[in-house]
Amino acid sequence: MRVKICGITKPDQGRAIAELGATSLGFICVPVSPRYVSADQIRQVVEQLPLNPQTGHLVDRIGVFANATLAEISQVVAIAGLNAVQLHGAETPEFCAQVRETLPDTEVIKALRIKTAAALQEAAAYYSHVHTLLLDAYHPGMLGGTGVTLDWQSLQQFAPACPWFLAGGLNPDNIIQALAQLQPDGIDLSSGVERSPGDKDLAQVAQLFHQLQQTQKIGVS
Numbered sequence: 393m394r395v396k397i398c399g400i401t402k403p404d405q406g407r408a409i410a411e412l413g414a415t416s417l418g419f420i421c422v423p424v425s426p427r428y429v430s431a432d433q434i435r436q437v438v439e440q441l442p443l444n445p446q447t448g449h450l451v452d453r454i455g456v457f458a459n460a461t462l463a464e465i466s467q468v469v470a471i472a473g474l475n476a477v478q479l480h481g482a483e484t485p486e487f488c489a490q491v492r493e494t495l496p497d498t499e500v501i502k503a504l505r506i507k508t509a510a511a512l513q514e515a516a517a518y519y520s521h522v523h524t525l526l527l528d529a530y531h532p533g534m535l536g537g538t539g540v541t542l543d544w545q546s547l548q549q550f551a552p553a554c555p556w557f558l559a560g561g562l563n564p565d566n567i568i569q570a571l572a573q574l575q576p577d578g579i580d581l582s583s584g585v586e587r588s589p590g591d592k593d594l595a596q597v598a599q600l601f602h603q604l605q606q607t608q609k610i611g612v613s
């Protein structure tokens with residue numbers, strides 16, 4: 393299972409979180425967010441990342457955008473050294489397809505903010521235009537990083553035709569409960585493992601991986 397820790401702003405924390413076992417680091421490229429980082433700041437984090445000793449590769453570097461233009465996204469991907477983009481605004485399937493065509497080496501992840509169970513119907517329109525979906529909780533005043541959880545039970549029938557991440561209010565204390573109900577391809581945590589926006593709590597990240605190991609031991613995958 394992929395484990396994405398989002399809202400990285402500091403090179404030493406990015407490196408430590410990769411070493412703890414994260415498969416993906418997320419960088420908020422949304423200027424109104426308190427976790428916003430510029431392309432140059434992301435580059436500085438990426439330059440400090442270790443290669444995975446098993447694969448010889450870096451962890452995934454995911455830029456989170458909301459309603460950015462194709463030109464803005466392309467520029468940040470190139471400067472920052474990203475290999476994935478997460479589109480967290482009102483991007484249409486057609487826009488996602490354009491991003492995929494323009495950036496063929498970049499994973500395109502569409503985030504859907506789920507207000508009601510009916511909002512899940514939206515997902516199907518994206519299947520053939522993105523590599524991956526991500527489900528986040530809806531908040532009327534914030535785009536993301538809200539700490540609000542989804543109603544996991546209502547997602548039990550969600551079986552998209554592409555891989556998906558579960559996001560929204562996940563933390564070391566509730567991750568086992570979430571994974572007992574759902575089998576996403578990845579999980580995504582931000583505010584649940586931080587001291588303040590953009591300042592990650594390495595002890596909580598370590599606790600998350602400890603919990604995930606317990607989950608494997610008790611057979612909840």
Ligand SMILES: O=C(O)c1ccccc1N[C@@H]1O[C@H](COP(=O)(O)O)[C@@H](O)[C@H]1O
Pocket residue numbers: 398399418420422425426427456457458478480503526528535536537538539540559560561562580581582583584
């Ligand atoms: O974190 C932000 O500030 C943010 C801003 C704009 C769009 C998305 C943002 N974060 C995303 O929110 C989810 C989950 O956050 P949390 O675990 O509930 O705090 C995650 O996908 C982030 O990429």
